[in-house]
Amino acid sequence: MSIRVKICGLRDPETAIQAAHFGADALGLVFYEPSPRHLSIELARSIALAIPPFITRVGLFVDAPSDYVQSVLKGVPLDLLQFHGNETPEYCSSFNTPYIKAVRVRPGLDLVKYCQIYCQARGLLCDAYVEGTPGGTGAGFDWSLIPDNLPLPLILSGGLDPENVATAVSKVRPWAVDVSSGVEKSKGVKDLAKIEAFIAGAKNAPK
Numbered sequence: 001m002s003i004r005v006k007i008c009g010l011r012d013p014e015t016a017i018q019a020a021h022f023g024a025d026a027l028g029l030v031f032y033e034p035s036p037r038h039l040s041i042e043l044a045r046s047i048a049l050a051i052p053p054f055i056t057r058v059g060l061f062v063d064a065p066s067d068y069v070q071s072v073l074k075g076v077p078l079d080l081l082q083f084h085g086n087e088t089p090e091y092c093s094s095f096n097t098p099y100i101k102a103v104r105v106r107p108g109l110d111l112v113k114y115c116q117i118y119c120q121a122r123g124l125l126c127d128a129y130v131e132g133t134p135g136g137t138g139a140g141f142d143w144s145l146i147p148d149n150l151p152l153p154l155i156l157s158g159g160l161d162p163e164n165v166a167t168a169v170s171k172v173r174p175w176a177v178d179v180s181s182g183v184e185k186s187k188g189v190k191d192l193a194k195i196e197a198f199i200a201g202a203k204n205a206p207k
C-alpha cells in the first residue's frame with residue numbers, strides 16, 4: 001500500500017501547485033488565527049481553486065465557532081475538515097463534510113477508545129503534545145505510544161521532516177503522514193526543496 005502525504009500550512013497558490021507536482025496527496029489550509037499559517041477566506045479560496053483535481057483540500061480548525069467553519073465552507077472549496085482541538089464528536093459531525101480528528105498523544109491516553117468515540121471520523125491524526133500550543137510545533141513524540149490495532153486509519157504527524165520521514169513510515173506503517181514545520185525555511189514559509197524531499201522520503205521508504 002502506498003503511503004499518502006499531506007503537506008499542511010500552504011499560503012500561496014504557486015507553492016500548492018508545486019507540492020501537487022511533487023506528489024502530495026493532500027494539502028492543508030489553516031484557519032486558526034494564532035498560527036503563522038492562518039489564511040483569510042479570500043486567500044484560502046484562491047489557493048483551493050488552484051489545486052489540481054484528485055488532491056484532497058483539507059481545512060484545519062482549532063475549537064472554532066461553528067458559524068466560522070460554516071462561513072469558510074461557504075467561501076472555500078474543501079474536501080475534508082481537520083479538527084485539531086477539543087471539539088466533540090457531535091460538533092465534528094455537524095458540518096456535513098468528512099473530517100479527521102487530531103489527538104495530541106500522551107502516555108496513558110487510550111487511543112483505541114478515542115477512535116471509538118470519534119467513530120465518524122475518516123482517520124485519527126496523531127500529533128505531539130506541547131503545552132499551550134495545539135499543533136504545528138515541529139515537536140515529535142514517542143511512536144511506541146500508538147497501538148497497532150487502531151480502528152481508524154492512522155495519520156502520523158508531529159516533528160516529521162525529510163530526514164526522519166522514511167524511518168517513521170517504515171516503523172509506524174501509518175496510512176498517511178502530515179507535515180508543516182519540517183518543510184519550512186522559517187515559521188510559516190514553505191521550502192520547495194524540503195517539500196520535494198519529504199514526499200520522496202515518505203513514498204520511497206523501505207517496506
Ligand SMILES: O=C(O)c1ccccc1N[C@@H]1O[C@H](COP(=O)(O)O)[C@@H](O)[C@H]1O
Pocket residue numbers: 008009028030032035036037060062084125127134135136137138139157158159160178179180181182
Ligand atoms: O500548522 C499549524 O499552524 C497548526 C496550527 C494549529 C494546529 C495544528 C497545526 N498544524 C498541524 O500540526 C501537526 C504537526 O505539525 P508539525 O509538522 O509538527 O509542524 C500537523 O498535523 C499539522 O497539520
